[in-house]
Amino acid sequence: MSEKTEYRGSIHQSQKDLMLNWYEQLDRAATTGDPPTVSMMISGNCVELLEGFGAVPLYPEVNALQLAIRHQSLDPILAAEDLGYAADNCAYVKADIGCMLKGITPTGGKLPTPTLILCNFVGCNTYLKWFEHTAKLTGAPLYVIDVPFMRTDEPRKEDVEYVVRQLKETVEKLEQLTRRKFDYDRFRQAVDCSRRSEDLWSQIKHLARSTPSPFDAYFDAITLMGPLYVYRAKPEGVEFFETALAELQAKRDAGHGVYEREHYRLVMEGPPPYPYFRTFRDMFAKWQACAVASTYSTVGGLWEFGFRHDPDHPFESVALHMIEQNVTNRNYLQRYEQIRRYVEEWNADGVIIHFVKSCRLFSAGQGDMRDYFTKQLGIPTLYIESDLEDPRYFAEAQTKNRIDAFFEALEHSKATALRGSA
Amino acid sequence: MIMNTVLDSKMERTFDKCRELLEDLQFTAVREWKRAQPGRKAVAYFPVYAPVELIHAAGMLPVGLSGAGDRLDLQYADARFGSFICSIVKTTLEMGMTEHLQPFDGFLFSSICDSARNLCFVMKRNFPQMYIDFIHLPHNPSSPATPPFLAAEYRRILTCLEQLSGHKVSDDDLRNSISLYNRNRALIRELYALRATEPQLVRAWESYLLVRAGNLLPVEEHTKMLEDALQELRTRALKKRDSIRVVVEGSFCEQPPLVLIRMVEEAGCYIVGDDFTLGQTWFETDVPATGDPILELADSYVNRSVYSSVRHDFRKPRWTALVEKVKATRADAVLFLIAKFCEPAYFDYVPYKQELERAGIPHLQLEFEEKLFTFDRVRTEVETFVESLVFD
Numbered sequence A: 001m002s003e004k005t006e007y008r009g010s011i012h013q014s015q016k017d018l019m020l021n022w023y024e025q026l027d028r029a030a031t032t033g034d035p036p037t038v039s040m041m042i043s044g045n046c047v048e049l050l051e052g053f054g055a056v057p058l059y060p061e062v063n064a065l066q067l068a069i070r071h072q073s074l075d076p077i078l079a080a081e082d083l084g085y086a087a088d089n090c091a092y093v094k095a096d097i098g099c100m101l102k103g104i105t106p107t108g109g110k111l112p113t114p115t116l117i118l119c120n121f122v123g124c125n126t127y128l129k130w131f132e133h134t135a136k137l138t139g140a141p142l143y144v145i146d147v148p149f150m151r152t153d154e155p156r157k158e159d160v161e162y163v164v165r166q167l168k169e170t171v172e173k174l175e176q177l178t179r180r181k182f183d184y185d186r187f188r189q190a191v192d193c194s195r196r197s198e199d200l201w202s203q204i205k206h207l208a209r210s211t212p213s214p215f216d217a218y219f220d221a222i223t224l225m226g227p228l229y230v231y232r233a234k235p236e237g238v239e240f241f242e243t244a245l246a247e248l249q250a251k252r253d254a255g256h257g258v259y260e261r262e263h264y265r266l267v268m269e270g271p272p273p274y275p276y277f278r279t280f281r282d283m284f285a286k287w288q289a290c291a292v293a294s295t296y297s298t299v300g301g302l303w304e305f306g307f308r309h310d311p312d313h314p315f316e317s318v319a320l321h322m323i324e325q326n327v328t329n330r331n332y333l334q335r336y337e338q339i340r341r342y343v344e345e346w347n348a349d350g351v352i353i354h355f356v357k358s359c360r361l362f363s364a365g366q367g368d369m370r371d372y373f374t375k376q377l378g379i380p381t382l383y384i385e386s387d388l389e390d391p392r393y394f395a396e397a398q399t400k401n402r403i404d405a406f407f408e409a410l411e412h413s414k415a416t417a418l419r420g421s422a
Numbered sequence B: 001m002i003m004n005t006v007l008d009s010k011m012e013r014t015f016d017k018c019r020e021l022l023e024d025l026q027f028t029a030v031r032e033w034k035r036a037q038p039g040r041k042a043v044a045y046f047p048v049y050a051p052v053e054l055i056h057a058a059g060m061l062p063v064g065l066s067g068a069g070d071r072l073d074l075q076y077a078d079a080r081f082g083s084f085i086c087s088i089v090k091t092t093l094e095m096g097m098t099e100h101l102q103p104f105d106g107f108l109f110s111s112i113c114d115s116a117r118n119l120c121f122v123m124k125r126n127f128p129q130m131y132i133d134f135i136h137l138p139h140n141p142s143s144p145a146t147p148p149f150l151a152a153e154y155r156r157i158l159t160c161l162e163q164l165s166g167h168k169v170s171d172d173d174l175r176n177s178i179s180l181y182n183r184n185r186a187l188i189r190e191l192y193a194l195r196a197t198e199p200q201l202v203r204a205w206e207s208y209l210l211v212r213a214g215n216l217l218p219v220e221e222h223t224k225m226l227e228d229a230l231q232e233l234r235t236r237a238l239k240k241r242d243s244i245r246v247v248v249e250g251s252f253c254e255q256p257p258l259v260l261i262r263m264v265e266e267a268g269c270y271i272v273g274d275d276f277t278l279g280q281t282w283f284e285t286d287v288p289a290t291g292d293p294i295l296e297l298a299d300s301y302v303n304r305s306v307y308s309s310v311r312h313d314f315r316k317p318r319w320t321a322l323v324e325k326v327k328a329t330r331a332d333a334v335l336f337l338i339a340k341f342c343e344p345a346y347f348d349y350v351p352y353k354q355e356l357e358r359a360g361i362p363h364l365q366l367e368f369e370e371k372l373f374t375f376d377r378v379r380t381e382v383e384t385f386v387e388s389l390v391f392d
């Protein structure tokens, strides 16, 4: 009954190659001290700025998710809990800190102590704690870019100026730490590469508006997200997304979907349960239900509604991206609106809200979100709970039952609607 | 002796009044304040800190809310906020959904944690008639751009408050409000200093009541209450108890039940320092009531704030500040009183603990929920901890 239809074109392999290459650079940095490395958060990252120094980003979140997807997250989580972290702290942090304590890395290679720990604070307060703690543990210097939260409809002029000013201070800081001069031209080129990668990525996301969708915008999108954060500001990134777009476009043109027959179209809210990624995916595959859009795939940036980095205003556009164009720094009601647009414009049948215990940024208030979609908009919505990193919180049978019940109800209402219109 | 009894009964009346104020979910005092001059408005704020001077200068009553304790059953909020979320977030929403927040015309939130931030916007959706706003309090104090940014943020808020009250605010209005709150905060600092030097004169639960009443009373009235209380407390003839000296850390937002504070003291502790209702003791020194008042207020947040788990200042770690506080108050130990599911407090516990251990300062971690906690178990834990220190 269940289909295993994850997308495996040539992009799957090139994605792997790119990520491995990234880890090799980090390994080299750990051994030789070159290239300089900067640890950052995925959300609203300013990877373009790093290009101006030839520096490589280090993303603890990517390490944490790699670990979980390979079923190796529990040991480091327990090590961090031994240190005093609570059962209810974000498990991404615990996994990362536990790995540091135990010397575990995602590939078995080495990870460098970053030249700078750059906390790009966009929304998630856990980011602040996380990077403070890693700075304390490693002794590496810390700088926080304080990004004003989206509390008004549009970013304010003062918000942009404030972030630009801090980006320039980051440049000064990196000049001291790397003893390299900031290469402004290279920065501008990086911003231009980002613009092109983003344009391609946005086109890919819009392919999912076709029926059937040529890829799953939640489960498959995650494969494409690594290169988006590490490589979007490089020519390799642009090339990767060109290939990806061409492949998926061909699939779409041939009328090939994720499933033999696409039965349901969904919008997914919340991060996936990485420790049970495959199992979770199969629960939807069983119903031939394809995610056509997801909020999680916009943590690093929100491009499908038109935003692009701008090489003519590099600092300002990096600032705008950090303030406005990523899901974590946008307020909750803006997220409701984003999901609503997905449902309407991507033509979805329902919304799946995945409550993740670790992550209050995503999850605090999702009951209200469900109320909004079911009661105010009348959109079928399923609310399920687990975790993105901690395997102890995945209740497999219960989750499966709830998902089955949701689709049974959906099937029933579809059948009734058909009968009604006949 | 007779003199003392008279004094004490006067103090008792003050404490009773404070307790009534903080237990009153109908906010009768706020309603009365509004009724005394029709047209006046009240603006609530969620913990921890809010620039109350802006609300006051606009002629409105700032009210610090601290959840509903165990006085409200959750009918709606559990479904909206679900598991793993602290109690204050839920009881605050529940108060809104059960019309308890009706006396308020506005509600301010700030960037303290992810749950409270989402709550702000959930409230916005559910209470569209109320002015609800979010203040971005900055987390990078090192940049010269930070005070002007925050000043711009305060000006944005002030414009909204002016619209709400229909009252244009002048710089002199603001300076006047700053002076009033400076005086109030200075008295609270005095009260804390008294507790640190002569802890037998004022119990922590008494000081807690006195301070927290300021969340609900007009500042002028609260200042008067503090002045009188300080005078009376100093003349109390109370004997030293056989207690260890502790600093309480972790109760900066959701507040522990009053009985829990009393219980800690009865189990053999002088609480000589704490972070209860931290917003009211927010500045280490006065905010200058001169120059550009908004900029001074913003600069004070960046440069004069006490350390706190909800404010990040990588120029000086909070754990260093905690150790300094322990030394300054000559405390023997630190007691972590952490609200269940309070992520900022959970996180900070680790570096705090590491630093305390490095400095050889004993500590004990306790968890509470404003709604319920297991009284007996906590009591035994504190008693055992105290004994272990006394017999060491």
Ligand code: SF4
Binding pocket: A090, A091, A092, A093, A124, A125, A126, A127, A328, A358, A359, A360, A361, A362
């Ligand atoms: S709380 Fe959520 S957004 Fe923040 S670090 Fe954890 S998983 Fe990421």
Ligand code: SF4
Binding pocket: B086, B087, B088, B089, B112, B113, B114, B115, B116, B253, B254, B310, B339, B341, B342, B343, B344, B345
């Ligand atoms: S108690 Fe803690 S988690 Fe809850 S709102 Fe306050 S700071 Fe946030």
